[in-house]
Amino acid sequence: xxxxxxxxxxxxxxxxxxxxxxxxxxxxxxxxxxxxxxxxxxxxxxxxxxxxxxxxxxxxxxxxxxxxxxxxxxxxxxxxxxxxxxxxxxxxxxxxxxxxxxxxxxxxxxxxxxxxxxxxxxxxxx
Numbered sequence: 425x426x427x428x429x430x431x432x433x434x435x436x437x438x439x440x441x442x443x444x445x446x447x448x449x450x451x452x453x454x455x456x457x458x459x460x461x462x463x464x465x466x467x468x469x470x471x472x473x474x475x476x477x478x479x480x481x482x483x484x485x486x487x488x489x490x491x492x493x494x495x496x497x498x499x500x501x502x503x504x505x506x507x508x509x510x511x512x513x514x515x516x517x518x519x520x521x522x523x524x525x526x527x528x529x530x531x532x533x534x535x536x537x538x539x540x541x542x543x544x545x546x547x548x549x550x
Contacts, residue, residue: 437479437480438477438478438479438480439477439478439479439482439484439520441472441474441521444472444474444504444520444521444523445470445472445523447486447502447504448470448472448486448488448502448504448521448523448525449467449470449525451486451487451488451500451502452467452488452498452500452502452523452525452527453465453466453467453525453527454488455488455490455498455500456490456493456498456500456527456529457529457544459490459493459498459529460498460529460530462533462541462544462545463529463530463531463532463533464531464532464533464534464537465498465527465528465529465531466527466528466531467525467526467527468526468527468528469524469525469526470523470524470525470526471523471524472521472522472523472524473521473522473523474520474521475519475520475521475522476506476518476519476520477520478504478506478520482506482507483506483507483510484504484505484506484507484520485504485505485507485517486502486503486504486505487502487503487505488500488501488502488525489501489502491524494529495529495530496528496529496530497526497527497528497529498526498527498529499524499525499526499527500524500525500527501522501523501524501525502522502523502524502525503519503521503522503523504519504520504521504522505517505518505519505520506518506520
């Protein structure tokens, strides 16, 4: 959170919970997209717990890990931490939110988006 404006924080200068939800679903969607062989995915359920605030100027990091990867449904766990010492990420992590995202992942890619899939494939070296 770099404090670039009111779009990401609340009046009390803390990270808005909706931004944490956006980060969580985005991370899970990218993971599911890659895990499904670059099929189109869509979030169908998001559950998030906000356990600690992050303030303007705090550095936050996120990690998404698969809980279940099926042919049709995937479930991902996403955690967002704030770092008190960016040079020592493991010992300075403080959990901000924890979420679970469920996605449907067997959707066909529309013709107008196939170029994006190929660009991702070439960049990710898949």
